Amino acid sequence: MDISDLRVFEAVSRLGSMNRAAQELNTVQSNVTTRIRTLEQDLGVSLFQRHARGVSITPAGQRVLPFVGRIARLLADARTAAQDEGAPSGALSLGSLETTAALRLSGLLSRFAKTHPAVRLVLTTGTTRKLLDEVIACRLEGAFVAGPVSHPELHQQVVFREELVLVTARNLRSPDELASVPELKTIVFQVGCSYRQRLETSLAERGIVTARPLEFGSLEAIINCVSAGVGITLLPRSVVAGAWQEGRIAIHKLPPGRAEVDTLFVRRADGYVSSALSAFLDMAHASFSVSGT
Incomplete structure (x- = not known):
């Protein structure tokens, strides 16, 4: 499990579609599908239910979702802290x-x-x-x-x-x-x-x-x-x-x-x-x- 997989997971859960997530992430749908399957195998649970209209997040996925933003923010905070010399800059x-x-x-x-x-x-x-x-x-x-x-x-x-x-x-x-x-x-x-x-x-x-x-x-x-x-x-x-x-x-x-x-x-x-x-x-x-x- 790495942060790139979690970002794909967040996009799919928010958009309710592998295809729309692929468009937003500027990649192909097969790559999104592969990353989700890899993440599910790593965690040992199903994160989405597949259906004709797209996907719906499972209860396990709902429990995982809040950690995505926190992990991304921790990594961003670590990068900001490392580069923060005291003069206000950056985003x-x-x-x-x-x-x-x-x-x-x-x-x-x-x-x-x-x-x-x-x-x-x-x-x-x-x-x-x-x-x-x-x-x-x-x-x-x-x-x-x-x-x-x-x-x-x-x-x-x-x-x-x-x-x-x-x-x-x-x-x-x-x-x-x-x-x-x-x-x-x-x-x-x-x-x-x-x-x-x-x-x-x-x-x-x-x-x-x-x-x-x-x-x-x-x-x-x-x-x-x-x-x-x-x-x-x-x-x-x-x-x-x-x-x-x-x-x-x-x-x-x-x-x-x-x-x-x-x-x-x-x-x-x-x-x-x-x-x-x-x-x-x-x-x-x-x-x-x-x-x-």
């Missing part, structure tokens, strides 16, 4: 919520790029659930997510606190009017967004039944749809302040227990903190007064 892969990236990170990223030009920083956006999965699987070195987060393999820092507000079209004067809106729609990010979960909980507590949510991957698309009266959403006040000042939307306060949410920076507790990541966290601390937890 730095981070993640962020769409809202955080849009409002909070542009200045930080610009300063970091100018201060440390030898670092190749790549920022990926996604929902809290997706970003946590990526950090746990060692595909990201760290990410900005919405709290609370509880996971034994993660180290977390509070970056800043946001006030969440209900965002509606301008003609809605009070959240009490929502109960009379026929087929009320929520406009949200994909499943896994903590703001979406909080909105659904808040509406359920009011006894409000909504139609199937409209999902968008763009913050601006969500704000535009709310402005047009298509539906409502829940977002940090700082994110929608500009649209509110322009008169495009209305915002409504939430009860104190529902309004505040911490934005956290999470990373694997056992991950190597490179000079590049350390420099980024130092700059974030100076920008946002990060407090460790």
